[in-house]
Amino acid sequence: MALLTFSDKGFYCPPGDFYIDPWRQVNKAVITHAHSDHARYGHRQYIAQQDSVPLLKLRLGSFIQATGYPYGTTFSIRGVKVSFHPAAHVLGAAQVRLEYKGEVWVVTGDYKLAPDPLAGSFEPVPCHTFITECTFGLPIYQWPEPTQVFTEINDWWRENQEEGRTSILSAYSLGKAQRILCSVDAGIGPIYAHGAIENTHDVIRQMGIALPKTERITDKTNKKDLTGALVLTPSSGMASNWIRRFADPVTAAASGWMMVRGNRRRQSVDRGFVLSDHVDWNALNTVIGELHPEKIYVTHGFTDLFARWLQDQGYDADVVRTEYSGENEEPLEEVTG
Amino acid sequence: MKRFAFLYRQMDQTTSTNRKLQALVDYFQAAEHQDALWTIALFSHRRPRRTVTTTLLRLWAAESAGIPLWLFEASYDMVGDLAEAIALVTPPPERSETLRTLKDWIRFMQELKDVDEEAKRKAILEAWSQLEQDERFLFNKLLTGGFRIGVSQKMVTKALAQVLAMDENAVAHRLMGDWTPDNTTWDALFQSDSALDDHSKPYPFYLAYALEGAPEDLGALSEWAAERKWDGIRGQYIHRGDTWFLWSRGEELVTDKFPELETLMKIIPPGTVLDGEIMPWKEDKPLPFADLQKRIGRKNVSKRLMIDIPVIFKAYDLLEWQGKDLRERPYQERRALLDPIIEAIPPGYPIRLSPMVPAGSWEELTTIRSRAREEHCEGLMLKRMDSAYGTGRKKGDWWKWKIDPLTIDAVMIYAQRGHGRRASLFTDFTFAVLDGEQLIPFTKAYSGLTDAEFDEVNAFIRRNTLDRFGPVAVVKPELVFEIAFEGIQASSRHKSGIALRFPRIKRWRKDKLRKEANTFQDLQEMLEQYG
Numbered sequence: 001m002a003l004l005t006f007s008d009k010g011f012y013c014p015p016g017d018f019y020i021d022p023w024r025q026v027n028k029a030v031i032t033h034a035h036s037d038h039a040r041y042g043h044r045q046y047i048a049q050q051d052s053v054p055l056l057k058l059r060l061g062s063f064i065q066a067t068g069y070p071y072g073t074t075f076s077i078r079g080v081k082v083s084f085h086p087a088a089h090v091l092g093a094a095q096v097r098l099e100y101k102g103e104v105w106v107v108t109g110d111y112k113l114a115p116d117p118l119a120g121s122f123e124p125v126p127c128h129t130f131i132t133e134c135t136f137g138l139p140i141y142q143w144p145e146p147t148q149v150f151t152e153i154n155d156w157w158r159e160n161q162e163e164g165r166t167s168i169l170s171a172y173s174l175g176k177a178q179r180i181l182c183s184v185d186a187g188i189g190p191i192y193a194h195g196a197i198e199n200t201h202d203v204i205r206q207m208g209i210a211l212p213k214t215e216r217i218t219d220k221t222n223k224k225d226l227t228g229a230l231v232l233t234p235s236s237g238m239a240s241n242w243i244r245r246f247a248d249p250v251t252a253a254a255s256g257w258m259m260v261r262g263n264r265r266r267q268s269v270d271r272g273f274v275l276s277d278h279v280d281w282n283a284l285n286t287v288i289g290e291l292h293p294e295k296i297y298v299t300h301g302f303t304d305l306f307a308r309w310l311q312d313q314g315y316d317a318d319v320v321r322t323e324y325s326g327e328n329e330e331p332l333e334e335v336t337g
Numbered sequence: 338m339k340r341f342a343f344l345y346r347q348m349d350q351t352t353s354t355n356r357k358l359q360a361l362v363d364y365f366q367a368a369e370h371q372d373a374l375w376t377i378a379l380f381s382h383r384r385p386r387r388t389v390t391t392t393l394l395r396l397w398a399a400e401s402a403g404i405p406l407w408l409f410e411a412s413y414d415m416v417g418d419l420a421e422a423i424a425l426v427t428p429p430p431e432r433s434e435t436l437r438t439l440k441d442w443i444r445f446m447q448e449l450k451d452v453d454e455e456a457k458r459k460a461i462l463e464a465w466s467q468l469e470q471d472e473r474f475l476f477n478k479l480l481t482g483g484f485r486i487g488v489s490q491k492m493v494t495k496a497l498a499q500v501l502a503m504d505e506n507a508v509a510h511r512l513m514g515d516w517t518p519d520n521t522t523w524d525a526l527f528q529s530d531s532a533l534d535d536h537s538k539p540y541p542f543y544l545a546y547a548l549e550g551a552p553e554d555l556g557a558l559s560e561w562a563a564e565r566k567w568d569g570i571r572g573q574y575i576h577r578g579d580t581w582f583l584w585s586r587g588e589e590l591v592t593d594k595f596p597e598l599e600t601l602m603k604i605i606p607p608g609t610v611l612d613g614e615i616m617p618w619k620e621d622k623p624l625p626f627a628d629l630q631k632r633i634g635r636k637n638v639s640k641r642l643m644i645d646i647p648v649i650f651k652a653y654d655l656l657e658w659q660g661k662d663l664r665e666r667p668y669q670e671r672r673a674l675l676d677p678i679i680e681a682i683p684p685g686y687p688i689r690l691s692p693m694v695p696a697g698s699w700e701e702l703t704t705i706r707s708r709a710r711e712e713h714c715e716g717l718m719l720k721r722m723d724s725a726y727g728t729g730r731k732k733g734d735w736w737k738w739k740i741d742p743l744t745i746d747a748v749m750i751y752a753q754r755g756h757g758r759r760a761s762l763f764t765d766f767t768f769a770v771l772d773g774e775q776l777i778p779f780t781k782a783y784s785g786l787t788d789a790e791f792d793e794v795n796a797f798i799r800r801n802t803l804d805r806f807g808p809v810a811v812v813k814p815e816l817v818f819e820i821a822f823e824g825i826q827a828s829s830r831h832k833s834g835i836a837l838r839f840p841r842i843k844r845w846r847k848d849k850l851r852k853e854a855n856t857f858q859d860l861q862e863m864l865e866q867y868g
């Protein structure tokens with residue numbers, strides 16, 4: 001039997017009567033991670049990996065009713081066994097494993113294979129049915145070594161600093177920003193962050209997780225202090241008036257889309273770094289090859305093409321339409337928040 | 338190839354002009370001469386010939402990546418650039434080749450010209466398996482012939498001047514002309530005097546900037562010379578020894594396209610170089626620019642075409658006279674030499690002087706400029722009387738003072754999707770004017786919208802698509818835009834019978850309803866007045 005059905009509200013589990021990452025209001029929502037396209041407003045109850053809970057409260061309001069479980073702990077919802085497993089996407093991101101009458105399904109949410117300083121290492125979970133994202137499910141997306149990318153970011157920052165300029169780097173406020181913060185050479189100079197990112201940092205620090213030092217950019221921030229600094233901002237900050245406050249800025253974006261030169265130009269940033277918290281083409285194929293599930297559903301991104309590719313490889317693969325947006329620009333409200 | 342790829346990366350990644358220049362200097366100092374020569378050639382659009390078709394490259398790219406062709410095509414569609422798509426899907430090298438430099442890879446490509454398809458396939462797959470990703474990208478760019486890089490000729494010249502310890506203008510001059518790395522060497526180009534004997538070599542064109550402010554800001558009118566700004570092709574006419582050459586501004590030799598100018602050799606002495614405009618000209622009046630394009634587009638210029646669309650050379654500067662380079666002399670002096678030379682030429686020869694336009698005040702000149710369209714000009718040129726003939730774009734001595742564009746309010750009726758990642762966006766739009774209840778499409782136009790407007794227009798189109806033909810959406814005819822353009826001409830190729838020059842969206846007239854747009858009648862009247 002189908003452990004999950006695909007409704008216009010999202011993935012629904014009939015025996016457990018709950019949804020996974022639904023995009024319309026429901027009673028009980030199991031959430032893979034706190035990105036806004038997966039964690040929507042207005043559900044009566046949220047169930048997530050325990051590190052996700054403070055992030056959900058930050059983003060959706062402290063009043064939400066949310067329950068957290070650690071990775072690897074199995075709990076039961078109306079007889080369906082549910083457990084969270086590391087997805088290495090962002091802090092608290094989890095694959096959701098469901099087991100009912102011997103049948104096992106896994107919903108990956110978003111994930112990557114490269115280890116993450118806050119989100120740990122991806123754990124492959126054997127299953128009958130595998131529901132995977134494929135945001136970057138085309139062979140043009142093959143990530144370079146992250147260590148090499150961080151070296152490039154360090155060199156770029158240093159070069160701008162030598163010229164007395166401010167380095168502005170746009171990155172997703174939850175996940176990418178912390179990954180960069182923990183991986184660049186903080187010895188080069190001070191690191192500043194946009195309010196939306198700094199709010200996330202505050203919550204993470206309150207959870208007892210140490211992050212390198214950052215300064216919040218406020219109206220009182222002195223332009224002069226920013227010379228030679230690295231400033232982290234969500235991409236929407238790049239497009240708004242917010243960026244005008246910097247004297248002689250050099251802009252860059254860190255995202256998987258930067259793999260293609262045309263996208264760098266379209267983002268109108270001076271420089272693009274290829275850094276993604278999603279699986280690339282090779283990683284997707286590796287994971288699927290390893291799990292060899294009986295049935296695969298793909299969501300997010302180049303679904304039609306990737307499903308056709310999997311069918312060509314002899315898999316039973318289909319597309320599920322969702323309303324997830326993938327690694328896109330963040331909504332503007334996060335900038336003012 | 339590593340060194341060239343490194344240079345390319347540096348040019349691509351830094352926004353600092355100083356760093357770009359330094360990267361070029363470092364490269365030219367370190368590179369072998371023949372490699373450096375190819376680099377200069379590529380930067381100045383002297384590309385090697387294509388030896389492999391893109392159809393085959395796509396097949397082999399799919400093979401190398403281990404993916405079906407449909408998946409490669411879909412990937413290419415996403416990227417929008419074949420060279421890049423191939424570089425992205427092909428696997429990293431098993432062993433990275435370090436021995437072959439740029440010139441070797443170009444020879445490698447050139448040698449594919451006469452071999453059979455299987456040998457080509459083997460060679461290309463082998464090349465891909467030895468090159469790093471950015472090297473593969475550059476190799477593919479060379480293969481597909483679409484090499485373009487964001488570096489100005491001026492910066493290359495500057496870097497070379499520094500490396501060669503030569504004057505910048507001298508370097509610029511030596512870089513011009515009809516050379517390729519296959520028919521010259523570094524020494525022949527830069528070291529020997531013979532380069533200067535190359536009769537075909539033009540001088541770098543001096544370019545004018547668009548005047549943004551008021552002309553009064555330029556100072557006293559007495560320090561300035563005014564001329565008409567002609568709507569032709571900027572050209573340099575050279576008569577040296579017993580041959581002649583005609584260069585267009587894109588550093589392209591166009592002598593063959595305008596055979597009727599050969600006769601000028603009879604009345605202009607050798608050792609002369611003229612700067613001016615190639616103009617389609619009949620009955621002592623310019624023809625529309627589109628006519629000139631017809632001549633340029635043709636591979637062979639027929640007698641018929643020469644009768645239908647004759648050309649003349651409209652001279653406005655004298656760069657070389659009696660074999661002497663006059664470029665350092667003041668403009669005033671060069672004109673004093675030029676004017677009598679051209680005026681002395683008997684009628685019937687395809688050459689005219691672009692006369693200076695006298696005026697007593699800036700106001701008077703402003704009035705003259707406002708009549709430019711009636712005289713089939715684009716406005717006026719302002720040149721400082723005492724200015725030398727510079728190279729490239731030295732700001733401040735020559736200004737283009739164009740007339741304001743014509744405008745018309747039109748209704749959007751079709752929208753077309755872009756390419757690559759813009760495939761999800763509508764980027765090209767077709768506009769129509771009213772003819773009673775009917776809408777008559779008359780032009781395409783793009784750009785000119787702010788990002789926010791662009792998004793808003795796209796959202797409107799998605800909600801109001803009436804029909805769809807491939808990438809083209811038929812849009813509910815509701816939005817009105819002001820379209821600006823430089824000229825209007827009758828055209829049998831267009832359904833409306835009208836062709837616009839440089840149409841673009843000037844602004845979105847949110848304040849206007851469809852019925853308030855301009856009519857076909859308005860367009861006809863514009864054609865009569867300015868066509």
Ligand SMILES: [Zn+2]
Nearest residue numbers: 033035089110
């Ligand atoms: Zn996510």
Ligand SMILES: [Zn+2]
Nearest residue numbers: 037110324326
């Ligand atoms: Zn997502």
